[in-house]
Amino acid sequence: MMDYEVIGKPSAQYEGLTPNLSDYESAREGFDWYRDAFPELDWLPGGGLNNAYEAIDRHVHHGYGDKSAMIWAGKNGEEETYTYAEMKELSDRFGSVMNGLGIQRGDRVFIFMDRLPELYVAALGVLKAGGVIGPLFSAFGPDPVLDRMQDAGARFLITTPELRNKIESILSKVETLEKVIVVNKGGRYREPLAKGDLDYYELMSVASSEGFQIAGTGQYDYSIMHYTSGSTGKPKGVLHRHQAVVQQYMTGKWCLDLNFDDVYFCTADPGWVTGTSYGMMAPWTNGVTNVIYEGGFGANAYYDVIDRYKVTVWYTAPTAIRLLMRAGAGPVASHDLSSLRFIASVGEPLNPEAVVWGNEHYKMPIHDNWWQTETGAIMCSNYASMEVRAGSMGRPIPGVEMAVLDEDYNPKPAGEAGILALRPGWPSMMHAYWGQDEMYSSRFRKGWYITGDQASLDEDGYFWFQGRADDVINTAGHLVGPFEVESALIEHPAVAEAGVIGKPDPIAMEVVKAFVTLNPDYEWSTALRRELMQFSRQKLAAGVAPREIDVVDVMPKTRSGKIMRRLLKARELGLPEGDTSTLEDD
Numbered sequence: 314m315m316d317y318e319v320i321g322k323p324s325a326q327y328e329g330l331t332p333n334l335s336d337y338e339s340a341r342e343g344f345d346w347y348r349d350a351f352p353e354l355d356w357l358p359g360g361g362l363n364n365a366y367e368a369i370d371r372h373v374h375h376g377y378g379d380k381s382a383m384i385w386a387g388k389n390g391e392e393e394t395y396t397y398a399e400m401k402e403l404s405d406r407f408g409s410v411m412n413g414l415g416i417q418r419g420d421r422v423f424i425f426m427d428r429l430p431e432l433y434v435a436a437l438g439v440l441k442a443g444g445v446i447g448p449l450f451s452a453f454g455p456d457p458v459l460d461r462m463q464d465a466g467a468r469f470l471i472t473t474p475e476l477r478n479k480i481e482s483i484l485s486k487v488e489t490l491e492k493v494i495v496v497n498k499g500g501r502y503r504e505p506l507a508k509g510d511l512d513y514y515e516l517m518s519v520a521s522s523e524g525f526q527i528a529g530t531g532q533y534d535y536s537i538m539h540y541t542s543g544s545t546g547k548p549k550g551v552l553h554r555h556q557a558v559v560q561q562y563m564t565g566k567w568c569l570d571l572n573f574d575d576v577y578f579c580t581a582d583p584g585w586v587t588g589t590s591y592g593m594m595a596p597w598t599n600g601v602t603n604v605i606y607e608g609g610f611g612a613n614a615y616y617d618v619i620d621r622y623k624v625t626v627w628y629t630a631p632t633a634i635r636l637l638m639r640a641g642a643g644p645v646a647s648h649d650l651s652s653l654r655f656i657a658s659v660g661e662p663l664n665p666e667a668v669v670w671g672n673e674h675y676k677m678p679i680h681d682n683w684w685q686t687e688t689g690a691i692m693c694s695n696y697a698s699m700e701v702r703a704g705s706m707g708r709p710i711p712g713v714e715m716a717v718l719d720e721d722y723n724p725k726p727a728g729e730a731g732i733l734a735l736r737p738g739w740p741s742m743m744h745a746y747w748g749q750d751e752m753y754s755s756r757f758r759k760g761w762y763i764t765g766d767q768a769s770l771d772e773d774g775y776f777w778f779q780g781r782a783d784d785v786i787n788t789a790g791h792l793v794g795p796f797e798v799e800s801a802l803i804e805h806p807a808v809a810e811a812g813v814i815g816k817p818d819p820i821a822m823e824v825v826k827a828f829v830t831l832n833p834d835y836e837w838s839t840a841l842r843r844e845l846m847q848f849s850r851q852k853l854a855a856g857v858a859p860r861e862i863d864v865v866d867v868m869p870k871t872r873s874g875k876i877m878r879r880l881l882k883a884r885e886l887g888l889p890e891g892d893t894s895t896l897e898d899d
């Protein structure tokens with residue numbers, strides 16, 4: 314932990330620009346979220362708070378309607394630009410569509426879409442109409458979509474024709490679902506829409522933004538739910554409130570160093586929390602131009618986006634950075650990346666080599682940040698003005714108290730690893746796991762929110778990530794609950810039991826590995842392994858489905874029948890299995 318490289322501020326692009334949060338100590342002192350954020354943010358004209366208003370309308374009211382809010386780069390080379398005024402008009406219009414469909418305050422509206430401009434317009438429109446958005450990762454197969462929509466009691470779904478076809482089999486099982494709105498972008502899909510579905514463009518063409526009023530949401534109204542995985546049970550719906558925007562705005566400024574003239578590129582998908590908190594809310598509340606790239610990862614593709622749109626601030630993930638390192642210096646040299654002045658990452662530990670590599674090749678450090686779906690916004694950061702300690706996740710932002718605790722939930726001294734915890738009360742803190750109050754309460758102990766991570770703290774207040782305290786797998790920055798994968802596998806007739814672990818991987822940090830026992834009459838073979846891989850990929854998603862599957866004769870279990878994943882992992886890694894009697898009743 315103490316063996317690290319310190320990287321200063323080599324970026325020439327900083328010259329003449331004072332990084333945000335340049336006086337960390339005095340910013341922390343007596344910090345007050347509302348007092349300090351609100352000279353710049355606005356309450357709704359009627360006194361409430363709505364995060365879509367903060368992100369978009371506020372800038373139009375302040376005279377910046379003509380500024381570019383979103384540049385969309387489509388996967389087929391399309392390009393569309395939207396000003397803040399256009400985003401306001403379109404999202405008002407979609408809000409009006411939702412009002413026409415009878416949306417009620419707090420209704421859950423799921424969005425299952427690729428990164429199209431209509432996704433962002435629809436999300437903002439639903440928020441303005443008082444609904445709660447539930448964005449879903451478009452790579453999901455039918456099972457994760459069904460689990461989430463059923464659990465949340467989704468009333469509306471917004472999707473594309475192709476994705477609708479993918480989940481056709483589950484739609485009738487979501488009993489609360491009333492309407493499916495379909496976006497056939499650019500007529501990409503040639504068949505007529507399914508009977509009963511509503512055409513997004515038709516709805517928009519007859520709706521009007523004229524006279525549309527933002528629902529009078531308050532800071533405590535729910536705005537968004539993202540599902541996250543735990544080590545037991547299916548993923549839980551994490552609920553955030555409109556007030557999360559206060560922290561998303563401040564961290565956009567402090568940790569991503571967003572200034573009004575920035576052109577910003579966040580590679581995260583809105584199906585995950587980074588893609589909404591930092592793909593929508595932080596950039597737009599800070600009034601920057603947000604570049605949305607529809608395509609997937611590619612070294613040349615990412616560098617093209619930066620080069621073409623003269624991106625100044627880039628937010629990405631460690632797995633992407635490791636892939637960029639693998640792609641090497643060639644693609645860096647063949648692009649003009651001189652517009653870049655700040656790079657940040659989140660979601661997994663950013664290895665020190667990556668920070669050092671970034672410093673060499675991009676001529677600036679990559680700034681690691683730590684946070685979770687539950688925290689709603691960055692909590693700990695290598696913020697713009699600080700020296701980066703390669704391998705550390707930085708220091709807590711103003712307004713956040715973070716600690717390392719022992720097993721009795723008392724703070725530990727610097728240098729010792731323990732439970733990473735936060736003092737509740739920050740604005741973007743989750744307010745509930747949907748319908749799971751007991752699970753929610755279990756995350757709080759002795760006045761602390763328990764993150765589920767292990768970390769240590771050094772003498773200077775820098776935090777160092779050590780690992781997860783549970784069985785949750787972090788693959789390419791996405792959390793995967795082993796239970797969800799196990800449940801999918803045992804639906805195959807050949808599988809009797811399944812145990813799922815995270816296996817270390819040099820690029821994705823961990824990959825999902827499954828062990829199965831077979832039902833009588835089935836024999837293990839390469840063909841069966843392939844079939845199980847395909848089966849789980851169809852049900853889940855490529856990133857969530859196991860990358861490796863092996864058979865075991867006996868599944869190790871506790872006396873109460875729980876699968877001992879830790880033992881499976883120890884065996885896989887050739888580590889000592891330890892005293893298994895202590896694991897027995899885990």
Ligand code: AMP
Binds near residue numbers: 764766778790
């Ligand atoms: P999610 O809720 O999907 O955003 O995942 C949150 C989890 O990802 C955290 O609890 C950590 O285990 C991991 N994580 C997020 N950011 C970092 C980071 N900077 N360093 C190490 N792990 C991280």
